[in-house]
Amino acid sequence: MTEGVEPPGEMPLFPIRGCILPPGEHLPLNVFEPRYLNMVDDAMNGDRHIAMIQPCEGGTREVPALERIGTAGRIVSHSETEDGRYLIVLEGVMRFRLVEEVDRKTPYRMGRADYRGFEHDLDTEALDSETDREGFLSVLKDFFELTGIESDWDSIERAPLSAVVDKVAMVAPFDAGAKQSLLEARTRAKRTERMTAFMTGAIKAAGQGGEA
Numbered sequence: 558m559t560e561g562v563e564p565p566g567e568m569p570l571f572p573i574r575g576c577i578l579p580p581g582e583h584l585p586l587n588v589f590e591p592r593y594l595n596m597v598d599d600a601m602n603g604d605r606h607i608a609m610i611q612p613c614e615g616g617t618r619e620v621p622a623l624e625r626i627g628t629a630g631r632i633v634s635h636s637e638t639e640d641g642r643y644l645i646v647l648e649g650v651m652r653f654r655l656v657e658e659v660d661r662k663t664p665y666r667m668g669r670a671d672y673r674g675f676e677h678d679l680d681t682e683a684l685d686s687e688t689d690r691e692g693f694l695s696v697l698k699d700f701f702e703l704t705g706i707e708s709d710w711d712s713i714e715r716a717p718l719s720a721v722v723d724k725v726a727m728v729a730p731f732d733a734g735a736k737q738s739l740l741e742a743r744t745r746a747k748r749t750e751r752m753t754a755f756m757t758g759a760i761k762a763a764g765q766g767g768e769a
Contacts, residue, residue: 564672577739580679587643623658704729
């Protein structure tokens with residue numbers, strides 16, 4: 558994570574269903590809608606921060622309701638394609654609670670963030686030494702086989718378990734509600750516990766379906 562970076566009190570909101578950004582992880586984004594191109598321009602001319610947050614039930618098609626917890630991300634890579642799209646990479650800085658939306662006369666939505674309770678996101682947090690690494694990886698391997706996710710298993714086995722957990726939380730085909738639950742887990746140990754339960758449930762459901 559970028560050292561010395563403090564997320565702002567107000568940020569542009571980038572609502573994408575099924576997309577989460579755990580602190581410390583990197584999220585590549587292909588930006589093409591005019592309002593979000595404008596958002597990236599403004600972020601690049603300012604502090605480079607954009608908030609990733611999931612839409613939820615409620616609101617309208619154009620202005621959906623939003624989850625209360627998202628992640629402040631900082632643009633660490635930016636390029637423009639020949640057809641006018643932006644390819645950016647966001648680095649997760651810190652989770653926040655959305656206090657309210659604010660009207661700043663921009664084509665994109667803006668929100669006020671409360672970071673209280675998430676201060677530990679700024680620390681390098683390893684998984685508890687009692688976490689069953691081998692047990693988790695065994696379930697993960699079965700889940701990858703079930704869902705057809707291709708992976709470099711040698712690299713996974715060498716990587717810190719905390720990094721594996723956060724990356725899987727981002728890319729695995731969990732529904733939006735499950736992903737939000739993973740994002741909101743207070744610690745990575747709790748996130749690992751929840752993810753194991755989600756994967757085990759999917760594996761059991763597939764087995765029961767196969768027996769029918």
